Amino acid sequence: MLQHLIVLPVVLPLVSGILLLISRHGSTSLKRVLGIGSTALLLAVAIALVGKATGGEVSYYALGDWQPPFGIVMVLDRLSALMILLTAVLALGCVVFASAGDDEQGSNFHGLFQLQLMGINGAFLTGDLFNLFVFFEVLLLASYALLMHGGGKGRIQAGLHYVVLNLAGSALFLIAVGVLYGATGTLNMTHMAVRVAELEGERAGLVSAGALLLLVVFGLKAAILPLYFWLPKAYSSAPAPVAALFAIMTKVGIYTILRVYSLIFGDQAGPLAAIEQPWVWWLALGTLAASAVGVLAARDLRLLVAYLVLVSVGTLLAGIGMHTPEAIGALLFYLIHTTLVTGGLFLLAELIGLQRGKAGTRLVKGRPLRNGGLLGVLFLMGGAAVAGLPPLSGAIGKALLMVAATPAQQPWLWPLLLIAGLCSLVALSRAGSTLFWRSHDGEPSDRPLGRRQLFGVIWLLGASPLLVLLAGPVSDYTQATAEQLSSPAVQIRALLPDAGGDT
Amino acid sequence: MESLYAITTGILTACGLFLTLRGRSFPVVVGLTLLSYAVNLFLFSMGGLTTNGAAILDGSGNYADPLPQALVLTAIVIGFAMTAFAVILAMRARGDMGNDHVDGRQVDEPREERR
Numbered sequence: 001m002l003q004h005l006i007v008l009p010v011v012l013p014l015v016s017g018i019l020l021l022i023s024r025h026g027s028t029s030l031k032r033v034l035g036i037g038s039t040a041l042l043l044a045v046a047i048a049l050v051g052k053a054t055g056g057e058v059s060y061y062a063l064g065d066w067q068p069p070f071g072i073v074m075v076l077d078r079l080s081a082l083m084i085l086l087t088a089v090l091a092l093g094c095v096v097f098a099s100a101g102d103d104e105q106g107s108n109f110h111g112l113f114q115l116q117l118m119g120i121n122g123a124f125l126t127g128d129l130f131n132l133f134v135f136f137e138v139l140l141l142a143s144y145a146l147l148m149h150g151g152g153k154g155r156i157q158a159g160l161h162y163v164v165l166n167l168a169g170s171a172l173f174l175i176a177v178g179v180l181y182g183a184t185g186t187l188n189m190t191h192m193a194v195r196v197a198e199l200e201g202e203r204a205g206l207v208s209a210g211a212l213l214l215l216v217v218f219g220l221k222a223a224i225l226p227l228y229f230w231l232p233k234a235y236s237s238a239p240a241p242v243a244a245l246f247a248i249m250t251k252v253g254i255y256t257i258l259r260v261y262s263l264i265f266g267d268q269a270g271p272l273a274a275i276e277q278p279w280v281w282w283l284a285l286g287t288l289a290a291s292a293v294g295v296l297a298a299r300d301l302r303l304l305v306a307y308l309v310l311v312s313v314g315t316l317l318a319g320i321g322m323h324t325p326e327a328i329g330a331l332l333f334y335l336i337h338t339t340l341v342t343g344g345l346f347l348l349a350e351l352i353g354l355q356r357g358k359a360g361t362r363l364v365k366g367r368p369l370r371n372g373g374l375l376g377v378l379f380l381m382g383g384a385a386v387a388g389l390p391p392l393s394g395a396i397g398k399a400l401l402m403v404a405a406t407p408a409q410q411p412w413l414w415p416l417l418l419i420a421g422l423c424s425l426v427a428l429s430r431a432g433s434t435l436f437w438r439s440h441d442g443e444p445s446d447r448p449l450g451r452r453q454l455f456g457v458i459w460l461l462g463a464s465p466l467l468v469l470l471a472g473p474v475s476d477y478t479q480a481t482a483e484q485l486s487s488p489a490v491q492i493r494a495l496l497p498d499a500g501g502d503t
Numbered sequence: 504m505e506s507l508y509a510i511t512t513g514i515l516t517a518c519g520l521f522l523t524l525r526g527r528s529f530p531v532v533v534g535l536t537l538l539s540y541a542v543n544l545f546l547f548s549m550g551g552l553t554t555n556g557a558a559i560l561d562g563s564g565n566y567a568d569p570l571p572q573a574l575v576l577t578a579i580v581i582g583f584a585m586t587a588f589a590v591i592l593a594m595r596a597r598g599d600m601g602n603d604h605v606d607g608r609q610v611d612e613p614r615e616e617r618r
Contacts, residue, residue: 130574130577134577134581137581137585141584141585141588144588144592148592151599153599153600153607156592156595156596156599156600156607157596157600157606157607159592160528160592160593160596160605161605163585163588163589163592164523164531164535164589164605167535167538167539167585167589168523168535168538170581170582170585171535171538171539171541171542174542174545174546174578175542175545177546177574178542178545178546178548178549178571179549181549181550181570181571181574182549182550182551187570
């Protein structure tokens with residue numbers, strides 16, 4: 001059983017997703033129990049995986065026992081274990097929140113949700129480039145349907161853009177995979193790392209074209225500057241639990257950038273090493289600047305949170321652009337914080353919107369809130385965390401990142417990061433004062449807060465103070481992860497003992 | 504053969520790109536379909552083109568790379584599902600928004616009427 005643990009994060013949601021999709025009708029409460037139960041089980045599996053990976057050993061699972069480089073492998077190291085744990089924690093909050101009623105607005109919510117989890121987990125675990133494409137498609141197909149869950153004009157329109165863009169992105173992904181296979185003759189990422197290192201001159205051009213095409217694809221997923229325009233609309237029109245789960249989707253893009261360029265185009269790749277570096281740093285700064293403007297311009301709380309997701313993408317990408325193990329460790333810490341907090345803010349925005357009647361989440365005068373005190377405190381906490389104010393976790397993440405910058409990078413990173421934080425702070429305090437203090441003199445709405453909804457919000461936002469309390473062990477873990485990432489030879493030796501992993 | 508193959512793929516890609524950038528949802532869907540055809544052809548050729556090769560290794564030495572065939576099969580299935588989804592979505596958008604423009608707004612209609 002224990003050796004099959006690595007494949008469980010894919011198999012478990014697959015099985016429960018299929019079970020949930022057997023009947024479109026049927027008891028909602030049964031589906032909820034199955035959906036929440038499976039997600040909770042996933043959380044347990046993820047904790048076990050982190051325990052397995054924390055020692056620094058890279059282990060793999062060969063599907064059908066076809067050994068690498070020929071078969072398809074699932075690779076578990078510190079980074080993938082961390083990402084799976086993060087997905088499971090986020091998903092549990094979302095699925096419990098959705099069980100308060102969002103899942104009844106359309107059909108098959110829980111089944112699609114599980115399939116989406118399967119795609120995300122698969123993308124984090126796979127060690128094979130084509131398999132990565134397949135898992136991308138799984139998570140995208142599920143996300144298309146989830147984005148339009150419940151219907152409505154705004155969702156259909158945002159969904160059409162999202163689907164068309166991602167279909168074009170998939171086409172580019174396939175071309176890039178084809179080019180890389182043609183030049184290196186393998187699809188296993190570890191094997192590719194070995195092959196890239198021994199590449200003869202004329203093929204280097206092909207490989208670098210393929211590598212940069214991949215950067216475009218991952219940039220589309222991660223929503224980097226010229227490719228992010230689909231994000232604000234899609235995220236702000238999606239149903240709240242889906243938008244919160246989507247907080248991990250941009251991080252799938254960040255993860256794949258980290259994985260592919262640190263493994264295949266790591267230090268051993270010779271002239272092709274760090275091929276993404278000239279692009280990533282400047283694109284990151286551009287994303288930060290553009291999203292800070294977007295945060296200030298947003299006139300709707302959900303749109304505001306969607307732009308905050310973009311700010312986090314810019315910050316994370318800047319960490320990749322700094323290209324030192326310290327920066328990567330810091331960015332992983334920030335990634336945990338920002339995924340959970342922005343997810344929680346999406347859920348909180350929904351709760352606030354529900355109590356404001358017609359005004360919804362738009363930043364205009366509305367009905368007074370029935371539970372204004374409680375929601376206000378949660379909003380204050382979430383806002384302070386996401387803007388990066390001490391004592392919450394955003395401040396620690398940003399401080400780690402700023403310390404990791406080299407003196408040449410500091411003049412660019414420090415002002416931009418701090419100004420983006422200031423913009424978030426201004427926009428959030430303006431939003432908060434409109435939402436909680438300026439209201440018509442009317443009766444408060446009679447919609448009570450659901451217990452499951454509150455659990456979802458507190459589960460996700462509560463991660464921020466928890467991250468502060470556990471900052472020591474967590475940052476030790478992320479630093480160890482970064483060390484592991486910066487030495488691809490360890491993974492090469494684990495998967496391909498005969499391939500000369502001592503480079 | 505290589506140049507014919509490359510030209511075919513290139514023309515398909517160019518047509519697909521042009522149509523994908525149109526403003527109405529039907530040309531966009533057709534464009535995406537052409538694009539996925541082009542990508543499938545490209546994938547098929549990524550192991551190098553061989554003629555008279557055995558499909559399955561039979562010991563004679565000259566054989567076709569089997570991996571691209573397996574990959575292109577996967578890509579075709581996924582592309583087919585995605586196209587079906589995009590068609591349904593475009594029809595739904597047409598029904599919900601009352602027009603078939605990808606932005607949901609009829610921006611170019613008045614100009615066409617004036618002509």
